[in-house]
Amino acid sequence: MLLSPEKQQYYMGIAFAVRKRANCVGRKVGALLVVENRIISTGYNGTPEGLTNCNDGGCHRCANRAAYQSSVGYDVCICVHAEQNALLSAARFGIAVSGAATFTTLKPCFGCAKELFQANVRTLYYLDEWVYPRQELQEQYADLLRRFDVINVATVDPEAEWARGGASTRPSVDDLGHQQL
Numbered sequence: 001m002l003l004s005p006e007k008q009q010y011y012m013g014i015a016f017a018v019r020k021r022a023n024c025v026g027r028k029v030g031a032l033l034v035v036e037n038r039i040i041s042t043g044y045n046g047t048p049e050g051l052t053n054c055n056d057g058g059c060h061r062c063a064n065r066a067a068y069q070s071s072v073g074y075d076v077c078i079c080v081h082a083e084q085n086a087l088l089s090a091a092r093f094g095i096a097v098s099g100a101a102t103f104t105t106l107k108p109c110f111g112c113a114k115e116l117f118q119a120n121v122r123t124l125y126y127l128d129e130w131v132y133p134r135q136e137l138q139e140q141y142a143d144l145l146r147r148f149d150v151i152n153v154a155t156v157d158p159e160a161e162w163a164r165g166g167a168s169t170r171p172s173v174d175d176l177g178h179q180q181l
C-alpha cells in the first residue's frame with residue numbers, strides 16, 4: 001500500500017537532509033530505504049569512505065566530465081550513488097532490505113534501479129526526473145522501472161539549484177537536452 005502524500009513529503013524532507021552531505025561535483029542525491037514506515041538506511045552520493053571527496057578532486061570521471069557523456073563511464077566513476085550507499089549501509093550492518101521502499105531525490109540511474117530491483121526493493125518514490133540519455137537503452141530502462149511501483153512525490157525542493165550541481169559551475173542539461181547525473 002502506498003504511503004499518504006503527507007508521509008511521502010515527510011520522507012522526502014528527510015532525504016533532503018541526508019543529501020546535504022553529498023560530496024559529488026555532479027548532481028547531489030539523497031536516498032532512504034523504508035520498511036513498515038521506518039527508515040532502515042540512508043545514503044548520499046560521493047566517494048567511498050576514506051577516499052578523497054569528489055569535490056576535492058577525488059573522482060577522475062567527475063573531474064573530467066567533458067570526456068564522459070552523461071550516464072557513460074559509471075563503471076570507472078569512484079563515486080557511490082545515494083541508492084547504492086543506502087543498500088550498502090544496510091549490508092554493512094546486516095539489515096534486511098527485501099520489501100523496502102526507497103525514497104530518492106532523483107529518479108534512479110540504470111545501475112541503481114537494477115541493484116534496488118535485485119535487492120527486492122519494489123517501491124520507488126522519487127522527486128526529480130532523470131531521462132536515460134542513450135535512446136537505445138531507454139526501452140530496457142523503462143522495462144526495468146515497470147517492475148516497480150513508481151511514485152513522483154509532489155513536494156518542493158528547497159535546494160534545487162545546489163542539488164543540480166549549480167548552474168554557474170556546470171549546466172543542468174547536456175547538449176542532448178537531458179539532465180546530467
Ligand SMILES: [Zn+2]
Pocket residue numbers: 023024025026046054059062079
Ligand atoms: Zn562524483
Ligand SMILES: [Zn+2]
Pocket residue numbers: 081082083108109110111112113
Ligand atoms: Zn545511480
